[in-house]
Amino acid sequence: MVYNKTEKILEKQQLRKKKIIKAAKEILSEKEMGNISIKSIAKRAGIATGTFYLYFADKETLVDMVIQEIYTELLDAIKQGRAQYTNGFDKLQASMEVCIHLFMKERHLAKILLEHFPQINAAFSTKYADIENDLIRLTKLDLDELKEQKLIPEQDTQVSATAFVGTFREVILTWISKGQPSDMDLAYKTLIEFNMRGLGRY
Amino acid sequence: MVYNKTEKILEKQQLRKKKIIKAAKEILSEKEMGNISIKSIAKRAGIATGTFYLYFADKETLVDMVIQEIYTELLDAIKQGRAQYTNGFDKLQASMEVCIHLFMKERHLAKILLEHFPQINAAFSTKYADIENDLIRLTKLDLDELKEQKLIPEQDTQVSATAFVGTFREVILTWISKGQPSDMDLAYKTLIEFNMRGLGRY
Amino acid sequence: MVYNKTEKILEKQQLRKKKIIKAAKEILSEKEMGNISIKSIAKRAGIATGTFYLYFADKETLVDMVIQEIYTELLDAIKQGRAQYTNGFDKLQASMEVCIHLFMKERHLAKILLEHFPQINAAFSTKYADIENDLIRLTKLDLDELKEQKLIPEQDTQVSATAFVGTFREVILTWISKGQPSDMDLAYKTLIEFNMRGLGRY
Amino acid sequence: MVYNKTEKILEKQQLRKKKIIKAAKEILSEKEMGNISIKSIAKRAGIATGTFYLYFADKETLVDMVIQEIYTELLDAIKQGRAQYTNGFDKLQASMEVCIHLFMKERHLAKILLEHFPQINAAFSTKYADIENDLIRLTKLDLDELKEQKLIPEQDTQVSATAFVGTFREVILTWISKGQPSDMDLAYKTLIEFNMRGLGRY
DNA sequence: CATGAATGAGCCTTCATTCAT
């Protein structure tokens, strides 16, 4: 059963890869410092230093994978959250809700994406910026649609979209590092209304 | 005249300290990457490597000072900008304008604060967060005042203030790294109105 | 038929061994650098990395075998080339011709022997020296015979033989790395006459 | 006396550099294996690992210096040995004598140049080849002159020069690794005459 | 027997910090 054997091995390899990525994420989200050395990651993943290089070409490749994974997770959730809506504002609100829920649920993911990533190194930082830019770009698409439909006033949608995403980054980051507000419902409502009003919804 | 002598020495020390901090800032704003070694900072400041340790306990202490200085600069500018206003919204708007102008004028300062610093190390990040928190706190004071005066609707001012600051961080960062929008007036207006509307100004 | 079975197995083992040695030779003669890792050799031989260690105790043992094989090949060719001559000078000249032809024909072999091998490690170097010493010893036998027959003047035949072999090593190595001279006939003649005259042929 | 201070320091630095090069040479000539790691060199030189990099940009630079130093030493000695002669053969003979004497006197130098260098790595090997090529080139100049003066027969002087140098490399290497012959005078005479006759001196 | 993933010692290099001058 060569077939089975190969499959099993591939499966195991994927498992190892996941394990390494998980270890990297853990170290990123736990330690105060972003001291992610290959050695520490390997140790955390329960493998030898050299083994790491069987699964990733180099450190940068790992970083790519970690980011890619988080990003995909985020976009998938947003996409799924918006699926049931057709109205522009509803879609936008759904996106916001998904973001908040996802990040609050998976604090470690949020911590990595918002807090630690930009610290590791420049390349990393660049990649993180790419994600944010992507989110801004997607938001802008929504805003342009709303503007075209005259549902929001004339404005630089690039700026609005950037501000929009900025509110989330800042608020969620605060919640993560300082803890959530006691009246979560009000907080939640405040953030969403801040943005809705900010856009100038008619 | 021991007193004078001591004073002179202290003054001289302060001068050196400033010189080192200035060197650190310069290097931070010039180099693409966060390659700020003590050696390069010392060289830029025109002192020997070892001399650095006569003025700063370690690298982290330097970081503290650099941030402190930037923060003070920012707050001073804001305070000065608000001085002539009494109305809550005017003060808030003045703050926003000062922020934008200061950052756009001193791109290198902005670059340090928003782009480079968070990459250096985690301790740094924590300190950067402190500045942002302070700005949020100050904004919240304004919002609480406005809320009390029933000039904005009921809301979690902590969240609003956070979102408020977040829009600036994100927008200015984008402008710095991607370049300013062609229609700067519209962009500028969009950002300020986004926040004013977002607060729910009556 | 235990006997047959054992023989078959041994035969198979020898085949594998040859295959590995061949792979090692190929890699040595192809790659610019001495990047011959066990992994790459095994891959080239079509076996798994670990399998290598079923046939060779370690890397050094492989080196032994490779050299041994090349040496045998060289000596066999020389022996065959000399077989038809009885006169001392003729035998010597035949040896020279065989050397040149063999090396020029099998550049990859020459490249291994002269260029790459000495780089791999010190143990290797010792072994390579052994081959050269052997060639020198054989040459000396010829020279002693010629000296006894008063066909060449009194001399330290050990030194002459060493010099003799040295000219070949150097010249062939140059041809291999820099390319052959345009007038190969003259070059060829020059080398052989240099040595013949050098010996002091009467 | 800034002048003195600077001079002293420079002197000291040069001393350190020499010390490191000496350590590298020692390790090269002593150990069976050419295990020259920066760590071992530093240890031998009595310095910390990092200190090495204050004197040499990297490992390759050290290698360059070591080779350069040996080569310069050799060429200087040859030049000096030839200075008093005008006749082509005399110059050639003087060169040969210098080579032999120098190498036999400084066995460790010879050991490095002839035995170990080619083993360390490819770059190294290339550089060693450069030296040999240079020697061959210089020899060829002499031979071309002799040929022009009709003092030696028509021949490919490139090949002769190569063979010429090859005899020295081989003979000296043998003497170094196997010990000198008992009758050194005869050996010496044999080598020189071998080459002189080989050239076809009229 | 064969496999190839796993191992870990070792390599080169950087840089915050110390210390003799």
Next chain:
DNA sequence: AATGAATGAAGGCTCATTCAT
């Protein structure tokens, strides 16, 4: 006080060798 050479821990990565399957 000032200097800058010296230090050595740590980092990313390679590869000969082992071992569970």
